[in-house]
Amino acid sequence: MGKYVLKRVLQLIPVLIGITFLTFLMMHAAGSDAITEMYSNKGAVSQEIIDAKRAELGLDKPFLVQYFTWLGGILTGDMGVSYVSGKNVFDTFISKLPATLLLTLLSIVATVIISIPLGILMAVKQNKFTDYILRVLSFVGNSLPNFFVALVLMEIFAIKLGWLPVISAGTSVESAIMPTLTLAIAMSAKYMRQVRAAVLEELNKDYVVGAKARGISHKVVLWKSVLRCAMVTIITLLAISIGSLLGGTAIIESIFMWDGVGKLAVDAITMRDYPLIEAYVVWLAIIYVIVNLIADLLYHALDPRIRIEEEH
Amino acid sequence: MKKKITLVVAIMMIAVMVVGCGCQNSSTNANKEMTIGDTTFNAENWEETVNPHNTYNGWACIRYGVGETLVHYTDDMKLEPWLADKWENDGANKWTITLHNGIKFSSGRDMDANAVKECFEHLLATHDRAPSDTKIASMEANGNVLTITTSEPNPALMNYLGDPYACIIDMAASNMETGVVAGTGPYVVQEMVTDDHLTLAPNKTYWNGTPKLSKLTIKTISDGDTLSAALQSGDIDAAYGMAYESYPNFENSKYQFSSIQTSRAFFASMNMTSPVIQDKAVREAVAYGINKEGFVKTLLSGHGVAGNGAFPDGFSDFGGDKVTTAKKYDANKAKQTLEAAGWVDSDGDGIREKNGQKLVIRWLTYPSRQELPLLAESVQASLKDIGIEVEVNNTANRRQFLKDMGSWDIYASALVTAPSGDPQYFFTTSCVPGNDYNFGAYDNPEVTKMVEDLSKEFDSSKRAKLAVDLQNKILEDDAYVFCSFLQMNMISKSNVKNYTAHACDYYEVTADLDIE
Numbered sequence: 001m002g003k004y005v006l007k008r009v010l011q012l013i014p015v016l017i018g019i020t021f022l023t024f025l026m027m028h029a030a031g032s033d034a035i036t037e038m039y040s041n042k043g044a045v046s047q048e049i050i051d052a053k054r055a056e057l058g059l060d061k062p063f064l065v066q067y068f069t070w071l072g073g074i075l076t077g078d079m080g081v082s083y084v085s086g087k088n089v090f091d092t093f094i095s096k097l098p099a100t101l102l103l104t105l106l107s108i109v110a111t112v113i114i115s116i117p118l119g120i121l122m123a124v125k126q127n128k129f130t131d132y133i134l135r136v137l138s139f140v141g142n143s144l145p146n147f148f149v150a151l152v153l154m155e156i157f158a159i160k161l162g163w164l165p166v167i168s169a170g171t172s173v174e175s176a177i178m179p180t181l182t183l184a185i186a187m188s189a190k191y192m193r194q195v196r197a198a199v200l201e202e203l204n205k206d207y208v209v210g211a212k213a214r215g216i217s218h219k220v221v222l223w224k225s226v227l228r229c230a231m232v233t234i235i236t237l238l239a240i241s242i243g244s245l246l247g248g249t250a251i252i253e254s255i256f257m258w259d260g261v262g263k264l265a266v267d268a269i270t271m272r273d274y275p276l277i278e279a280y281v282v283w284l285a286i287i288y289v290i291v292n293l294i295a296d297l298l299y300h301a302l303d304p305r306i307r308i309e310e311e312h
Numbered sequence: 313m314k315k316k317i318t319l320v321v322a323i324m325m326i327a328v329m330v331v332g333c334g335c336q337n338s339s340t341n342a343n344k345e346m347t348i349g350d351t352t353f354n355a356e357n358w359e360e361t362v363n364p365h366n367t368y369n370g371w372a373c374i375r376y377g378v379g380e381t382l383v384h385y386t387d388d389m390k391l392e393p394w395l396a397d398k399w400e401n402d403g404a405n406k407w408t409i410t411l412h413n414g415i416k417f418s419s420g421r422d423m424d425a426n427a428v429k430e431c432f433e434h435l436l437a438t439h440d441r442a443p444s445d446t447k448i449a450s451m452e453a454n455g456n457v458l459t460i461t462t463s464e465p466n467p468a469l470m471n472y473l474g475d476p477y478a479c480i481i482d483m484a485a486s487n488m489e490t491g492v493v494a495g496t497g498p499y500v501v502q503e504m505v506t507d508d509h510l511t512l513a514p515n516k517t518y519w520n521g522t523p524k525l526s527k528l529t530i531k532t533i534s535d536g537d538t539l540s541a542a543l544q545s546g547d548i549d550a551a552y553g554m555a556y557e558s559y560p561n562f563e564n565s566k567y568q569f570s571s572i573q574t575s576r577a578f579f580a581s582m583n584m585t586s587p588v589i590q591d592k593a594v595r596e597a598v599a600y601g602i603n604k605e606g607f608v609k610t611l612l613s614g615h616g617v618a619g620n621g622a623f624p625d626g627f628s629d630f631g632g633d634k635v636t637t638a639k640k641y642d643a644n645k646a647k648q649t650l651e652a653a654g655w656v657d658s659d660g661d662g663i664r665e666k667n668g669q670k671l672v673i674r675w676l677t678y679p680s681r682q683e684l685p686l687l688a689e690s691v692q693a694s695l696k697d698i699g700i701e702v703e704v705n706n707t708a709n710r711r712q713f714l715k716d717m718g719s720w721d722i723y724a725s726a727l728v729t730a731p732s733g734d735p736q737y738f739f740t741t742s743c744v745p746g747n748d749y750n751f752g753a754y755d756n757p758e759v760t761k762m763v764e765d766l767s768k769e770f771d772s773s774k775r776a777k778l779a780v781d782l783q784n785k786i787l788e789d790d791a792y793v794f795c796s797f798l799q800m801n802m803i804s805k806s807n808v809k810n811y812t813a814h815a816c817d818y819y820e821v822t823a824d825l826d827i828e
Contacts, residue, residue, distance in 0.1 A: 047748050052440070085355050085506065154541040166538060167531060167547050167548075255535050256538070267354065271358075
């Protein structure tokens with residue numbers, strides 16, 4: 001087990017080098033940089049000033065030199081400073097992380113609370129009225145883009161009813177309700193169908209028929225056997241969701257002014273703030289690898305029939 | 313025992329009533345809080361603090377009433393005294409500026425010439441544009457008189473000292489690391505969280521009136537839909553940077569608009585190296601063929617002003633209304649001009665040809681100013697009517713294309729043509745060969761000479777005349793077409809007072825800002 005975990009963590013190194021290099025390459029291919037963006041938005045200045053500013057940030061150097069300078073910094077624990085604010089990238093990133101972590105946690109909890117019971121209900125009531133209604137609702141929920149759901153919630157709960165604030169006042173519970181709901185609605189719509197499919201698949205397996213034939217009640221079979229097996233699928237889905245949520249739900253964070261890493265990344269991309277963008281990319285890569293590793297370990301714990309690699 | 317309990321309860325009740333009364337009184341006197349939603353106070357706009365010496369942070373410093381400058385722009389962009397009472401120039405490099413008496417920084421320190429000198433010294437050492445704009449070589453402080461010597465004659469010095477970067481701050485009390493500075497404005501920074509909010513409290517020692525609000529919050533809202541929803545829901549009391557499409561939500565008695573014409577021009581620069589543009593008839597036809605009024609009325613829903621010259625009509629003493637050579641929209645005249653030059657539609661496809669070459673113009677523009685793609689659409693339609701095909705290249709990477717002079721014919725951009733109220737800036741940067749914003753390589757020796765004369769002329773009426781002559785000249789050459797000027801709108805709830813738009817876009821928060 002320990003060797004397996006170590007191996008997976010070591011796999012992270014080439015992944016990180018690969019994606020940071022590709023990100024750098026793509027940003028340069030975009031044909032603009034932080035200095036160009038700054039002066040083109042605000043006013044005319046002489047080319048000498050632009051050149052001097054670019055040289056100050058090292059943007060005048062060849063692409064590979066810029067990349068390896070950055071990589072060298074990372075290896076010595078220095079993520080550099082933001083081109084825009086001049087502040088330490090690591091500190092800036094860490095300061096925004098709690099807000100994203102909170103939003104991720106709340107969204108996952110809300111999604112689990114909504115989608116698992118409804119998904120099970122859909123499976124149990126397969127092809128009945130309840131199933132049809134919930135399937136239609138999940139279809140609608142799946143079709144709506146996040147930003148649209150956000151605007152609808154704002155219109156209802158903030159503008160018409162006046163119950164909730166449009167903009168976040170820090171990371172308060174009141175401010176978190178609408179962004180959480182926005183994310184949970186979209187995710188639940190997707191997972192209800194997945195949970196339904198996973199539960200139905202298990203319900204049709206021989207062991208369920210056998211258990212019922214032995215006189216074990218439907219409830220016991222459902223809660224003790226079927227759900228446990230179906231959880232493997234559900235955990236995979238949740239793992240992927242946690243990964244993307246921890247990367248920051250950029251649009252939602254921007255719409256509700258939720259001061260997390262997603263919004264930070266969007267702003268950094270707009271301003272071509274390379275050190276911040278790279279920090280975000282590194283964070284995303286680490287999160288995906290770790291979350292997937294945890295999911296793999298959980299599969300094994302939930303269903304011992306699944307062996308982790310070293311046990312083959 | 314019972315009596316004791318009764319006594320204690322009675323004392324507690326009286327105490328609660330007294331405290332309660334006290335709180336009520338203080339809240340009645342001081343509870344005037346207001347929140348402004350603003351799309352610009354963020355790192356995305358290079359305005360992450362209120363330190364005026366850092367890139368464009370000065371806009372936040374002056375906009376939110378933290379800092380003030382020596383001179384103030386009127387709404388027709390003329391200079392008037394502010395922290396300085398008067399200024400004189402010796403006709404060459406020496407300026408004598410007399411400061412207003414009795415002004416204190418919010419830190420409590422007197423704002424004298426020495427404090428101003430310290431502030432400018434730091435500005436010149438750290439700011440990217442200030443040294444070349446102001447050309448300050450040395451300064452001397454004596455009581456309330458500051459003497460500035462420039463490295464070369466700089467008639468526009470005082471205009472530049474009205475730029476947000478020239479906000480006067482107390483260097484001893486300002487924290488340049490965090491970006492929280494002590495200025496002379498009606499408000500002081502209480503809390504600042506970049507990209508989230510700025511909380512301001514009244515400056516109790518303010519010299520020019522009494523700030524009306526007990527607390528003012530500038531809330532950063534980058535998303536246009538969120539800004540609109542926040543104003544409708546009452547989360548904010550006023551909004552800066554509302555998108556045009558949201559205006560209908562506020563065109564009712566619950567809200568008010570403050571609108572003003574600015575010198576942000578949306579204009580086309582001709583690429584003088586392009587063979588098709590080198591044909592004077594084509595340039596002239598384009599100038600006649602762009603329906604400026606139609607663009608403003610239809611695509612901008614009236615939220616703009618059609619352009620005439622490089623500056624808006626009525627602007628200072630050199631506005632577009634004084635220009636005589638600008639071409640008004642006249643499709644027939646455009647057609648006649650092209651026909652006379654040999655551009656005719658011989659194959660009946662609606663596009664003119666000459667010597668087998670179709671009349672196609674490559675129009676380069678960019679999307680970050682919402683008006684520019686709309687202008688491209690408008691031009692495409694109106695020039696098609698006169699037989700010119702317009703191929704639009706609307707790209708964020710326009711600088712890449714601008715470098716390749718063979719890849720475009722006309723470049724449409726947005727520029728504040730007189731940010732400091734002085735005309736020289738536009739002509740120097742955009743009309744002199746080799747200069748940074750002369751994208752189309754326009755080169756008229758007569759114009760270059762006039763720009764040089766302008767840079768040495770101190771007499772304001774002569775400067776104005778030169779500015780008008782220059783506009784006439786560049787429009788005679790059809791090197792530029794000034795299509796429209798931005799009309800800035802600030803929206804607030806009807807109970808907000810004095811949330812007023814200014815032509816220079818600098819003074820959003822003043823001591824008069826109030827809420828009922």
